[in-house]
Amino acid sequence: MLAPSLVGVLGFLLAPVVIVLVLSLFDWKLLSTPEFIGLANYRKLFTDYDVWHSLLVTLYYVLICVPGTTILSLLLALLVDRKLRGMKYFRALLVIPWMATPVALGLVWSWIFDPGRGALNQFLGLFGVHGPAWLSSPVLAMPSVAAVHIWQFAGYNMLFFLAGLQNIPPSLREASSLDGASPVAHFFSITLPLLRPTMLFVLITNVIGSFQAFDTIFVMTEGGPGDSTEVTTYLIYDEAFKKFDFGYASTISVLLFAVVLIATISQFVYFERRTTYEVSG
Numbered sequence: 043m044l045a046p047s048l049v050g051v052l053g054f055l056l057a058p059v060v061i062v063l064v065l066s067l068f069d070w071k072l073l074s075t076p077e078f079i080g081l082a083n084y085r086k087l088f089t090d091y092d093v094w095h096s097l098l099v100t101l102y103y104v105l106i107c108v109p110g111t112t113i114l115s116l117l118l119a120l121l122v123d124r125k126l127r128g129m130k131y132f133r134a135l136l137v138i139p140w141m142a143t144p145v146a147l148g149l150v151w152s153w154i155f156d157p158g159r160g161a162l163n164q165f166l167g168l169f170g171v172h173g174p175a176w177l178s179s180p181v182l183a184m185p186s187v188a189a190v191h192i193w194q195f196a197g198y199n200m201l202f203f204l205a206g207l208q209n210i211p212p213s214l215r216e217a218s219s220l221d222g223a224s225p226v227a228h229f230f231s232i233t234l235p236l237l238r239p240t241m242l243f244v245l246i247t248n249v250i251g252s253f254q255a256f257d258t259i260f261v262m263t264e265g266g267p268g269d270s271t272e273v274t275t276y277l278i279y280d281e282a283f284k285k286f287d288f289g290y291a292s293t294i295s296v297l298l299f300a301v302v303l304i305a306t307i308s309q310f311v312y313f314e315r316r317t318t319y320e321v322s323g
Contacts, residue, residue, distance in 0.1 A: 059299070065292035072286045083293035093294055095269060096277040097301065099184070103273055104252040106188035111248050112241070114196040119203035120229075133204070136197035144194070148261025151190045152177065155262075180270040183263055187271055190258055195251070199244050206240035207233070242313045246306055253302045274298045 066083055070076040087093055122133050139147070154161045155176040163173030176186045210233060218228045234241075256275040259265065265272035265280070272280075274294065282291035 062292045062295050062299075065289055066296050068289045070287075070289045072288055076289070079289070083290050086290065087293050087297060092269075092272075092277060093274075093297070096272050096274040097297075099269070099271065100253060100273040100275075100298075102184060103188055103191075103255060103271075104249060106185060107191045107252040107255075108245065108248045110188065110192040111195050111199055112244055114192060115199035115244065116203050116237075118196060118200040119207055122200070123204055123207045133200075136200055138197070139194045140198035142194070144257035145261050147190065147194060148258045151258075152262050155186055177263055178267055180267050183267060183271050187259055187262055190262070191252070191255060194258075195248070199248065202240050202244055203237065206237045210236050238313060242309065246309055249305050249309070250302055253298065253305070 065076075067078060067080060068076040069079045069082070118136060122129055122136070153159075157163055157173065157175040157178065160173075160176075162176070166173040174182060176182050214232050214236075215228065218232055223231065254275060255273060256279065259271055259273060259276055260279070263271040265276045275298070278291050278294050278298070281287050281294060
C-alpha cells in the first residue's frame with residue numbers, strides 16, 4: 043500500500059539529494075565531460091564572498107518572513123474562529139493568494155510597487171506622500187519582497203492555526219472565564235501553549251519555504267538592486283543556468299540543505315519538551 047508513495051519519495055526526494063551530493067564533487071560545465079575534483083568545490087565555497095553574502099541575505103529574508111507570516115496567520119485564525127454567517131467564504135478569500143502562482147503574483151506586485159504608476163504610490167499620493175522606489179532601493183527591496191511572501195502565505199497558515207484552535211476543548215475556555223481570566227490571560231496561559239504542535243509545524247514549513255524562496259524574487263528583483271535580494275537559491279540559479287557551473291551550484295545547494303536541516307532540527311529540539319499534544323477532556 044505504501045509502495046507508490048515510497049517510489050515518489052525515492053524518485054523525487056532522495057534521488058535528487060544523492061545526485062546533487064555526487065555532482066558537488068565534479069567540475070561540470072554542462073557541455074563538457076564531468077571531471078572529478080573531489081572537495082575542490084567545497085574549498086572554493088568557504089572563501090567565496092558571494093555565497094556567504096547570499097546566506098546573510100537569505101537569513102534576513104527568513105527573519106522577516108517567518109515571524110511576519112506566523113503572527114499574521116495566528117491573528118487571522120483568531121479572527122475567523124467565530125460562528126458567524128458567511129465566515130466560511132471569508133476564510134476562503136484569505137486562502138486565495140496562496141493558490142495563485144508565484145510568478146503571476148510577482149508580476150502583479152511589481153506593478154503595485156512601481157514608483158511612477160504603481161497602485162501603492164498612487165494611493166500614498168492621495169495623502170500628499172511621495173512614495174519611494176520600492177524595488178529599486180537596496181534598503182526597501184527586501185522588505186517589499188518579504189511583504190509579498192507574508193501576504194501570500196498568511197491565509198494558508200491560518201488554516202492550520204484555525205484547526206488547532208478548534209481542537210482546544212471549549213471547557214477550558216469556560217473554566218478560565220469562571221476563574222476570572224481575561225481574554226489576554228486565557229490566550230497566553232491556555233490557547234498559545236496548546237497551539238505549540240501547530241506552531242511547530244507552521245514554523246518548520248515557514249522556515250523551509252523562506253529558505254527556498256525563488257520565484258517571487260526572480261520576477262520582482264532578479265536579486266537586485268545590486269545584490270540586496272540575492273538569496274542563496276537565486277545564486278544557485280545564477281551559477282547553474284547563467285554560468286553553467288552545475289558542479290559548484292550543487293555544492294552551494296548542499297550548503298543550503300545543511301543550513302535548512304540544522305534550522306529544522308533546532309526547532310524540533312526546542313519544542314520537544316515544551317509541547318502538549320493531547321488534552322484530556
